[in-house]
Amino acid sequence: MKITTPTLLLDKQKALNNIQKMVEKARTSGVRLRPHFKTHQSAQVGEWFRDFDIDAITVSSVRMAQYFAGHGWNDILVAFPANILEMESINELASKINLHLVVVNIETVEALAQGVKYPVKIWVKIDAGYRRTGILPHAHNELDTILNAIQQSGKLQFEGFLVHDGHTYKQTEKEAIQTIHNTSVYLLHLLRDRYKNQFPELKLSLGDTPSCSVLDDLSGVDEIRPGNFVFYDITQQHIGSNTYQDIAVCMACPVVAKHPDRHEIILYGGSVHFSKDMLLQADGSPSFGAIVALTANGWSEPLEGIELVSLSQEHGIVRATPKQFEKYKIGDLMGVLPVHSCLTADLMKGYLTTDGEYLEHMSGVVQQHV
Amino acid sequence: MKITTPTLLLDKQKALNNIQKMVEKARTSGVRLRPHFKTHQSAQVGEWFRDFDIDAITVSSVRMAQYFAGHGWNDILVAFPANILEMESINELASKINLHLVVVNIETVEALAQGVKYPVKIWVKIDAGYRRTGILPHAHNELDTILNAIQQSGKLQFEGFLVHDGHTYKQTEKEAIQTIHNTSVYLLHLLRDRYKNQFPELKLSLGDTPSCSVLDDLSGVDEIRPGNFVFYDITQQHIGSNTYQDIAVCMACPVVAKHPDRHEIILYGGSVHFSKDMLLQADGSPSFGAIVALTANGWSEPLEGIELVSLSQEHGIVRATPKQFEKYKIGDLMGVLPVHSCLTADLMKGYLTTDGEYLEHMSGVVQQHV
Known part of the structure; x- marks a missing residue:
């Protein structure tokens, strides 16, 4: 399945591991x-x-x-x-x-x-x-x-x-x-x-x-x-609930523009995809997601020297070191671990598993009737 | 049409007035x-x-x-x-x-x-x-x-x-x-x-x-x-683009809980309805929407002494003066002018006009396919 627009990837095995761990903890706790x-x-x-x-x-x-x-x-x-x-x-x-x-x-x-x-x-x-x-x-x-x-x-x-x-x-x-x-x-x-x-x-x-x-x-x-x-998600990672490896969802966003003068990359992926939730970094700056490398069957841990620093309706702005900036070209997909997976999933209205299966989300199938 | 869940109201006449004013300005500007x-x-x-x-x-x-x-x-x-x-x-x-x-x-x-x-x-x-x-x-x-x-x-x-x-x-x-x-x-x-x-x-x-x-x-x-x-919306009002009377959309949210000890009201209406966009007030506190009184065919200007101070996934927290607090009972609908109408409309996926007509939003009818 070729990804052409912002897509929420789901690693089923990671989700199953997360479920299993919680099931076992509930069992041992009675x-x-x-x-x-x-x-x-x-x-x-x-x-x-x-x-x-x-x-x-x-x-x-x-x-x-x-x-x-x-x-x-x-x-x-x-x-x-x-x-x-x-x-x-x-x-x-x-x-x-x-x-x-x-x-x-x-x-x-x-x-x-x-x-x-x-x-x-x-x-x-x-x-x-x-x-x-x-x-x-x-x-x-x-x-x-x-x-x-x-x-x-x-x-x-x-x-x-x-x-x-x-x-x-x-x-x-x-x-x-x-x-x-x-x-x-x-x-x-x-x-x-x-x-x-x-x-x-x-x-x-x-x-x-x-x-x-x-x-x-x-x-x-x-x-x-x-x-x-x-x-x-990265909010839970920040709290200490999980490691980065446990995060089972990852956004894949097309690179649509590059600004070599300031090493900024524009993603197709904004607040209508991620939500506006952000995580304050140690230096007081906001993060709207952690950038990872997409691989053949999943994604890496967060990369150093590259950050999703801002979101508007459809745009995401990524700031990078010159070295990271050079690695991306227009038409590439960039992976982003979400700040708040509940809100991102609600906005994305569906999932593509790393096995290539499409899974539904209620927001994509149930009409809002008034 | 009885409103039972968070609903985005749309005043068609206000929208038409907004369109007409912009059309005329474009015409006179050539x-x-x-x-x-x-x-x-x-x-x-x-x-x-x-x-x-x-x-x-x-x-x-x-x-x-x-x-x-x-x-x-x-x-x-x-x-x-x-x-x-x-x-x-x-x-x-x-x-x-x-x-x-x-x-x-x-x-x-x-x-x-x-x-x-x-x-x-x-x-x-x-x-x-x-x-x-x-x-x-x-x-x-x-x-x-x-x-x-x-x-x-x-x-x-x-x-x-x-x-x-x-x-x-x-x-x-x-x-x-x-x-x-x-x-x-x-x-x-x-x-x-x-x-x-x-x-x-x-x-x-x-x-x-x-x-x-x-x-x-x-x-x-x-x-x-x-x-x-x-x-x-209220962001544009804050900028000076419009008066409160020009705002053509308003959320109607059920009151689901009340806390007399601190004069807080819980709305069914959270970040999956409004989005997390907020407007910083003069005192540095965030506003997630302006509370208005819903009327038979629309809504009032923002009320004094009552504020939407926080949002989580489905909850909105409203803080009020004792006098405003007493006016609302569980099962009432509260009106809220959105901070950012584009994002609220995208999340609500449809409109109910003040004439009782249902209008679609692309997010409610077009499936996210991958």
Whole structure:
């Protein structure tokens, strides 16, 4: 298959290795792996997980739940505050699969209690320190009110407490990540102790990619929900979640112009392909991806002396040393490891494996209807 | 039509007003308007331009040229350094329409001269100060080489010199934009004087949205190519290109959670909907969009005391004063004027007009094939 436009390459073997490592860590830790599928959003990549006996997944929207339900997944957690405007789709899903929703406010519980027609499992989101969303773990009155409302609702089944420690993404030291993780586990245990008489079966769920990758022991909860680990990216490498060799996706971008006066190379590949996410370097300058050499069946580690320094809508600007600059000619393909593989995959809407197979992404097959 | 998920609203009357104003300015300046369609990427929005006798357009990729050629446009400039890997698509297009390509390097001219089978019009891109891509205007040897190669090629027809002054996007003063524009016109005139004996018909093309919006007189060139003006956004408002009332697109996002402890509201609407582009405020904090009140047939001006302060993949975090916070309840829709309408439209893949009509965006209908 000849590549002529920006293309997201996927090394299946690397992704399989990443999946296998996480499956084994979950097994030795005695926790269930409920992987987050928002990173790949691909029916075919989803199938790779089945071979490791994964049967329950996490997604970030009702639409994504519909997509994967359509591909045979029947235990799906939508790890996002339930959107009560989508009651019709929620009911349609709940009539067919084991649907799990997340709540943060009593108003949402009341609306769901009124609106759902089929049993739905409810997770209460706890804010253990990230401060994006969730109920503070000491907000006992709020929690009592919400849990009682769930219990009295009939169709809603309280499943347990759920945490997302997004603040691990700002860390680069294992000990900091360990502290964040331990704090969350501690807080979840306090909550379980408080509510276990009322809900003897309640479960605890957490697990972002940094903590699930960096830490060796993930015991203490019932399930973990990492997502990015299937591909990883240079943000995760910077955190310490993975080595460069583990990164399973790589952009291939045509070289369309060269500027010998300043050793800059223009790529066909911009913010509509990569997204605008960037990683701040040690010197304060932004990186929009790490340049690698494309090989016959994959790509190298990042190259020295060549950087993707800027993106506009369709253009990428690469700055190079004179020596690196000379290696590229117009019409070549340049490899770039993405800063944030979830957003790049969402924009690219599909994958070309290094074996030459085309894999779909939900964004390329599901229409946005309004 | 009931809105249940993040939706990009489009006020057709505002877009028509924006188009009409630019058409009139082009007419009084005596220049041709060749609008850039990368902002809307919509067959239906394209039709609105035809009513103003627009018959030549600009796009930013061969794929976009194919899309609009498929909708009856037959004079299309791909304003991006020609990607020689797409020779097959280039030939297919050139066999059907009046295709214009842009070159920056002699290597590209040589590859095109070898590869094209039908007449193609060639614009030489000049870097008048933006320093993204283009040939420096004093690089006479380089220009001579390129122009001679075009002239000798047979199939390639030299059309003229083209500039994109992207550095106007960093300005907020009319005089600075005027200086940038005047400099480009001056440099283009020098080039025309130098090459008019060899190419008596050569044309001059420039025109970004800031200069075309802020300046009154755009004479001195043959054509202008603004794109963003059809919708505008808060980046352009910050530059001074438009008022808030001119912004023709607005996101409608469900409120999914509320945090009374810190007066933060969680929206269903994140970086996969808005893009990560942000606008730095006077106090150094980033804004990811301006909050407006949605009305029966549109939206208000930006509200005071409420800000979209952060985006993650699907979440938007809004910080409000206690008074603004109280106005919203879970299940409401919140209006957000985008930072960068081109990227938001590309991610949203379609529009809902305030008249209730659904309009397509190329990203929602054209598959990414590899």
